[in-house]
Each structure stands twice: as structure tokens, then as C-alpha cells.
Amino acid sequence: MDLDPGELERRYLALSRECHPDHQPTESPQEQQLVLERAAKLNDSYRRLKDPWSRATALLNLSEPGILDRTKQLSPTFLMEAMEISEAALVARGAEADDLRNRLERSIAASLEDITSKIGARDWAAAATALHESRYYRKALADLQANQ
Amino acid sequence: MTESATSESGVVLGIDLGTTNSLAAVMTPSGPKVLRDRDGQALVPSVVTFVETGELVGAEARAAAIDFPERTVYSIKRLIGRAGTEVDDEAGRLPYPVRRGERDLARVEIDGRQYSPEEISARVLRKVRSLAEAAVSAPIRGVVVTVPAYFDDAQRQATKDAAELAGLRCLRIVNEPTAASLAYGISGKRDGTVLVYDLGGGTFDVSVLKIEGGVFRVLATDGDTHLGGDDFDRLLSDRILGVLRERLGEETALAPHVMHAVRGSAEGLKIQLSSEPAASLAIEIAGASVELSVTRAELEADIEPLVQQTLDCCRRAMQDAELTFDQLDEVVLVGGSTRTPLVRSRIEELTGRPPHTEVDPDLAVALGAAIQADILAGGNREVLLLDVIPLSLGLETMGGVVSKLILRNSTIPTSVTEEFSTQVDHQTGVDINIYQGEREKIDDCRKLGSFRLSGIPPAPAGYPRVAVTFLVDADGVLRVTARETRTGQQASIQVVPSFGLTREEVRRMMMESIEHAAEDMAEREDVELRNKAEAMVRGTAAAMELGDLPPDQVYPVKKALRAVEKSLADDPASLRATVEQLSKATAHIADDVISSAVRKSLTESEE
Numbered sequence: 001m002d003l004d005p006g007e008l009e010r011r012y013l014a015l016s017r018e019c020h021p022d023h024q025p026t027e028s029p030q031e032q033q034l035v036l037e038r039a040a041k042l043n044d045s046y047r048r049l050k051d052p053w054s055r056a057t058a059l060l061n062l063s064e065p066g067i068l069d070r071t072k073q074l075s076p077t078f079l080m081e082a083m084e085i086s087e088a089a090l091v092a093r094g095a096e097a098d099d100l101r102n103r104l105e106r107s108i109a110a111s112l113e114d115i116t117s118k119i120g121a122r123d124w125a126a127a128a129t130a131l132h133e134s135r136y137y138r139k140a141l142a143d144l145q146a147n148q
Numbered sequence: 149m150t151e152s153a154t155s156e157s158g159v160v161l162g163i164d165l166g167t168t169n170s171l172a173a174v175m176t177p178s179g180p181k182v183l184r185d186r187d188g189q190a191l192v193p194s195v196v197t198f199v200e201t202g203e204l205v206g207a208e209a210r211a212a213a214i215d216f217p218e219r220t221v222y223s224i225k226r227l228i229g230r231a232g233t234e235v236d237d238e239a240g241r242l243p244y245p246v247r248r249g250e251r252d253l254a255r256v257e258i259d260g261r262q263y264s265p266e267e268i269s270a271r272v273l274r275k276v277r278s279l280a281e282a283a284v285s286a287p288i289r290g291v292v293v294t295v296p297a298y299f300d301d302a303q304r305q306a307t308k309d310a311a312e313l314a315g316l317r318c319l320r321i322v323n324e325p326t327a328a329s330l331a332y333g334i335s336g337k338r339d340g341t342v343l344v345y346d347l348g349g350g351t352f353d354v355s356v357l358k359i360e361g362g363v364f365r366v367l368a369t370d371g372d373t374h375l376g377g378d379d380f381d382r383l384l385s386d387r388i389l390g391v392l393r394e395r396l397g398e399e400t401a402l403a404p405h406v407m408h409a410v411r412g413s414a415e416g417l418k419i420q421l422s423s424e425p426a427a428s429l430a431i432e433i434a435g436a437s438v439e440l441s442v443t444r445a446e447l448e449a450d451i452e453p454l455v456q457q458t459l460d461c462c463r464r465a466m467q468d469a470e471l472t473f474d475q476l477d478e479v480v481l482v483g484g485s486t487r488t489p490l491v492r493s494r495i496e497e498l499t500g501r502p503p504h505t506e507v508d509p510d511l512a513v514a515l516g517a518a519i520q521a522d523i524l525a526g527g528n529r530e531v532l533l534l535d536v537i538p539l540s541l542g543l544e545t546m547g548g549v550v551s552k553l554i555l556r557n558s559t560i561p562t563s564v565t566e567e568f569s570t571q572v573d574h575q576t577g578v579d580i581n582i583y584q585g586e587r588e589k590i591d592d593c594r595k596l597g598s599f600r601l602s603g604i605p606p607a608p609a610g611y612p613r614v615a616v617t618f619l620v621d622a623d624g625v626l627r628v629t630a631r632e633t634r635t636g637q638q639a640s641i642q643v644v645p646s647f648g649l650t651r652e653e654v655r656r657m658m659m660e661s662i663e664h665a666a667e668d669m670a671e672r673e674d675v676e677l678r679n680k681a682e683a684m685v686r687g688t689a690a691a692m693e694l695g696d697l698p699p700d701q702v703y704p705v706k707k708a709l710r711a712v713e714k715s716l717a718d719d720p721a722s723l724r725a726t727v728e729q730l731s732k733a734t735a736h737i738a739d740d741v742i743s744s745a746v747r748k749s750l751t752e753s754e755e
Contacts, residue, residue, distance in 0.1 A: 023523075040561040043558070043562050
């Protein structure tokens with residue numbers, strides 16, 4: 001999870017030089033298709049790894065297949081809180097909206113730290129639950145921004 | 149020239165197929181170079197006129213537009229890859245007839261024959277090809293053709309088809325602003341974050357790129373394929389016509405020749421207003437000359453909303469790139485319409501920095517395309533372009549909603565695999581509808597086509613699993629493959645494009661274009677003859693200067709030489725005759741004197 005974005009980008013660009021169809025002149029359509037698929041896979045993987053949330057999803061799917069499905073059921077207390085927040089995000093204005101934004105940004109940052117440390121500790125179930133919960137905060141923040 | 153750009157089998161070109169003008173460029177050891185004809189002209193007007201004796205393309209067609217407005221096709225780029233219903237607005241403003249052809253595709257109708265926009269573009273490309281062949285004296289092995297970054301799948305495919313119809317092997321479709329950034333990046337050799345603002349005759353694009361150690365990576369792109377300098381001209385002529393209506397009444401002002409004169413002079417007036425605060429125009433109406441003047445302020449008031457639209461695109465692109473304007477290192481202007489002072493000042497206000505304009509905005513795209521052609525030919529391993537898909541791709545799901553498969557601004561090539569199943573027992577086929585656009589409802593997106601999956605083994609509903617892979621290639625064009633995952637069987641897939649040509653139509657048009665091949669051949673022979681004649685003139689003149697000619701030969705050779713020089717501007721037949729005479733006159737002279745001089749001048753002309 002703890003990944004240096006600069007290093008990721010550097011490696012991605014180096015691999016792109018190797019894989020991109022522009023640098024792989026091929027004549028046969030079959031070879032061309034393979035080169036294309038490889039380059040597409042590289043681009044898709046980079047996109048997945050660059051964003052910390054999709055990186056966490058990918059790591060969990062790899063480490064413990066099915067864990068994200070098994071942890072979908074969130075606690076009623078959390079869901080109550082989440083519902084209140086998402087409703088507030090739809091109606092908040094002015095200073096109230098600013099407060100909510102600060103709160104959500106803090107929750108999201110804390111959530112990411114939490115997920116990172118739980119994945120580090122190989123506590124897949126707890127990481128998966130935290131990832132599910134973070135979706136509500138992220139959705140609320142997006143709604144809030146869209147409403148301003 | 150580098151070995152890759154020129155080889156035994158021919159050269160690779162970059163072609164900027166523009167709304168108003170097209171041109172070609174080639175890579176040389178000293179950098180990319182725009183190709184010019186004998187008069188030094190690089191720009192081929194993207195205009196085709198159908199006259200009784202045949203077809204005129206380029207400058208001749210543009211000149212003929214005044215006499216044959218209804219037979220002169222221009223701005224075809226605005227119609228390519230589009231449906232008849234989508235271009236109704238556009239068609240109303242064009243003097244040539246636009247019809248809805250098969251599958252509601254936009255078609256141009258001349259003398260009862262319908263032409264697809266691809267066929268019109270192919271004629272322009274063929275003209276560019278013959279200019280290029282004459283300039284490099286070699287056959288064309290392949291081309292890179294540029295398109296607006298915001299062109300969708302159908303418009304890209306249609307452009308590839310046009311190249312194919314012109315007998316050109318299309319190595320790659322490249323986005324115009326990305327190509328332009330190559331032209332700048334190569335000359336600048338600097339790393340950084342760049343915004344390219346490309347306002348052409350009919351299209352607008354903005355791309356945000358990161359240049360790092362030779363990798364040109366597009367972070368985001370936005371634009372409008374129906375916004376360009378043509379619209380500035382239209383607003384200006386609407387203003388003038390409005391004034392005329394007030395002064396002379398509806399009937400007089402709307403007479404076809406008046407409208408034509410006004411529309412014809414709008415571009416010139418606009419250009420004049422770029423350097424002067426006011427410009428005037430005189431039109432002959434009913435035997436009297438009517439004088440009018442327009443100020444730059446008036447023009448600017450009219451075009452301000454359009455300029456604001458382009459700025460909105462810039463803001464969206466920056467947002468998608470997750471950057472703020474102060475993080476930009478450079479701003480680059482491309483496209484002839486960026487010469488408009490209002491555009492320059494608004495861009496400078498928005499980005500907070502003076503834009504770069506060192507490379508001629510009309511040439512930058514072609515120069516960049518030549519660089520990319522050289523990369524694809526294997527001549528350049530230093531530079532790599534990573535471009536993006538401009539619009540999201542999605543599938544139709546229940547209730548007419550589009551579920552996004554590939555998000556806009558994803559680096560290409562990119563792919564997604566989706567699983568499909570059947571809804572009734574023993575169903576052997578599934579229809580998949582693909583849409584491109586950012587909106588939720590299918591009605592607000594563009595249907596790219598239908599894919600019919602067939603050959604699914606009969607089984608209970610929901611049992612078959614067909615994995616369909618949607619891959620967007622480096623041209624930004626979608627390719628679809630399918631596989632039944634339980635049996636591993638390759639399912640077959642038929643593509644019915646909503647826009648553009650089916651494979652059969654391309655084949656049929658290729659057959660038709662064979663009749664043009666004869667004309668092309670004749671044209672190429674003429675070009676070769678002219679090249680040969682020019683080389684002979686140079687060679688013979690050089691030999692005479694050296695004084696190596698026997699005294700009794702000087703006069704006849706001089707005479708024949710002058711005859712060739714004179715007939716260079718004439719028709720091919722008389723040129724051929726004088727060239728033969730010159731050959732005869734010089735035949736007695738020591739072969740090596742002439743031929744060494746000819747060879748020398750020929751090698752010089754390769755430069």
C-alpha cells in the first residue's frame with residue numbers, strides 16, 4: 001500500500017517504452033493484437049495502482065479473494081451515521097458545507113491510513129470493512145462538491 | 149534524410165487533414181520539414197469542385213468556388229463520421245447539397261450522385277499525396293493522419309477509411325494537439341507540463357500533457373468538434389448581412405450573389421481585424437458600390453461567447469488532469485484561428501502566462517505528425533507518445549442507461565473485459581449496443597454501433613458466459629473480441645457501425661477509385677516529367693557553365709534548353725516534346741559531362 005508515486009510513475013514510463021505498440025513494429029495481425037493487449041494491460045494496471053483506493057481493492061482481491069464480498073455487511077451504527085452524513089451532504093450550504101467538507105476530508109484521510117496499516121498487518125477483513133466504509137465518505141464528499 | 153523516413157520502399161509522411169487546409173511533412177536529419185509544391189505552397193485547400201470536365205481539388209477548387217458554389221465541397225471534416233440528423237444545422241449553412249444517405253449518413257449530392265465525406269476527404273488526401281510525391285521524388289510508404297483530439301470513434305474510423313480510399317497506408321491516427329506538442333517539444337527539448345490550445349478552421353481541442361525524458365503523456369483532453377474559425381467568419385458575415393438588410397431591405401441583401409460576396413470576404417476581413425482596429429468592405433449591389441466598415445471591437449463582441457466556450461474546455465481539461473493553472477510550465481497555441489487577438493489575450497488571462505507561438509500555428513500539427521511517422525517507421529526510439537481516449541465508452545443496460553466501460557482520459561491502448569450471458573433458454577446470439585459520451589442516458593450519448601454475438605452454444609438461460617473484450621487501440625479506435633468462457637470457444641462478432649462506412653462499402657469505393665487510379669497515374673507521370681525536366685535544365689546549364697561543351701554544340705543546346713524552360717509552365721504534352729529535343733541536342737555531347745552535372749543537381753535537390 002505504501003508506494004512511492006514517483007517511483008511507480010518512473011517504472012510505468014520505462015515499461016511503456018518497452019511495451020507500447022509504437023516501439024514494437026509488427027507485421028502480422030496476431031502479433032499486433034498481442035502487443036496491443038500487453039500495452040493495454042500495462043496502462044490499466046498503472047491506472048489501478050496509481051489511485052490508492054483502487055490499489056487497496058486490487059491488493060485485497062489478490063491477497064484474499066472474495067474478502068470484499070464477504071465483508072459487505074456493515075454495522076448498523078455505521079450505516080446510521082453514514083446516512084445522516086449523505087443526507088447532510090445533499091443539503092448543506094455555506095459554513096455548514098465547509099464544516100462538513102473538513103470533517104469528510106479528515107475521515108477519508110484517516111480511513112486511508114487505517115486501510116494502509118491493516119493491509120500492512122495482513123488483517124484483510126478489517127481492511128476490507130474500512131474500504132467499504134470509506135466509500136460512503138467519498139460519495140458524500142463528491143455529492144457535496146457537486147452541490148456547491 | 150534519415151534512413152527510416154526515406155528508404156528503398158518509400159517515405160513515411162505526416163498529414164494534417166484540416167477543415168480548411170491540408171498539408172504534409174516529412175522527417176529529415178535536420179528535423180521535420182513541411183513539403184511544398186513548385187511554387188512554394190504547402191497548404192492544399194481541403195476543397196473539391198466537381199466540374200463537367202472532371203474534378204478540381206485544392207487551390208483550383210477553391211478558385212472555382214465562386215463560379216460553382218453548389219458544386220464546390222469544403223469543410224467536409226465537419227460532416228465526416230456523422231449522421232445526417234446530426235449535421236442539419238451545419239448543412240443549412242453550406243452552399244452544396246447535403247443529403248441523408250443510407251443508414252441516415254451525411255452525404256454530398258452532386259449531379260445525382262451521392263458522395264460520402266470519406267470519398268471527398270480521400271480526394272483531398274490524394275492531392276496531398278501527389279504534392280508530397282513530387283516534393284520527395286519517392287513513393288509514399290505510409291502516413292500518419294491527424295484528427296482533432298475530440299474526434300470520437302466513428303470520426304476516427306472514417307478518417308482511416310478516407311486514407312485507405314486515397315490509396316495510403318494509414319500507420320496511425322494521431323491527435324492534433326498531441327502532434328503539435330511533439331513539434332514544440334522536440335524543438336524545445338524541455339520537460340514540463342504543457343497546455344496545447346488548438347483552434348482550427350472547424351474544430352477546437354485542448355490537451356494537457358506532461359513531457360518527461362522524451363515521453364509525451366497526455367493527461368487530459370477536451371474540446372468541441374464543431375467550433376472553429378469558420379464560426380468566427382460566419383458571425384462576422386451575419387453581422388454584415390444584418391447591416392445590409394437594414395440599409396437595403398431584406399430582398400436585396402439576401403440576394404444569392406450578395407450573400408456569397410459577404411461570406412467570401414468574411415475571412416479576409418477577420419484576418420485584417422487581427423492587425424487593425426477596423427476594416428472596410430465594398431460590395432457591388434445593383435450596379436452601385438456599397439461600403440461598409442467593421443471594427444475589431446464588434447467582431448470581438450460577436451465571438452466572445454465562443455471564446456468563452458473554449459476556455460470552459462480548458463478548465464475542464466485541467467480539472468481532469470488534476471492540475472491548477474499555476475502548475476503549467478508552458479502554453480502553446482496551434483491552429484490558424486489562434487492568430488485572433490481576443491483568443492490570445494483570453495488565454496493569457498486564464499493561464500497567467502504568455503503563450504508560445506514560435507512554430508507556425510498552421511504547420512505545427514503536420515510537423516508533429518511527421519515526427520510520429522518517423523517513430524513508427526523505427527527511426528526514433530527516444531520519443532514516445534502516450535495519448536488518451538477523449539470520450540467515455542459504455543454499454544446500453546436496462547432502462548436506456550449507459551454503463552461506462554472505459555472512462556474518458558484513460559491512456560490508450562486500454563481494454564476492459566465484460567461478461568455477458570443469455571436471457572432465454574437456447575439463445576445463441578446477444579446484441580450489444582455501444583455508446584460514446586459522458587451522459588447517463590443513451591439518448592444523450594452517441595451510438596457507435598451494435599455488436600452481435602453469435603455462435604453461443606445452446607444452453608439454459610444464464611448458463612453461457614461470454615467474455616467480451618473492448619480494446620481501444622493506439623488510434624483511439626475500438627476493437628471488440630469475444631470468447632465463450634466455459635468452452636473457450638471464440639464467439640463471432642459482427643460490427644454494424646452506426647456511422648461511417650461498413651467494410652463492404654470501403655471495398656466497393658476502393659473498386660470505384662480504381663478508375664481514379666488512371667488519373668492519378670497520369671498526374672504522377674506529369675510530376676515525374678516536370679522533375680526530370682527541371683533536373684535536366686539545371687544539369688545542362690551547369691555543364692555549359694563549366695565550358696565543357698564543344699563550341700558547335702553550344703547554340704543548339706542553348707536553344708533546346710530555353711525551349712524546355714519556357715514550356716515548364718505549359719501542358720505536359722508540349723513539355724514532353726521539348727524535353728525530348730533537349731535530350732537529342734545533348735545526346736552527342738560526352739555523356740559523362742552532362743550526366744555528372746545532372747546527377748550532381750539531382751542529389752542537391754534531394755535536400
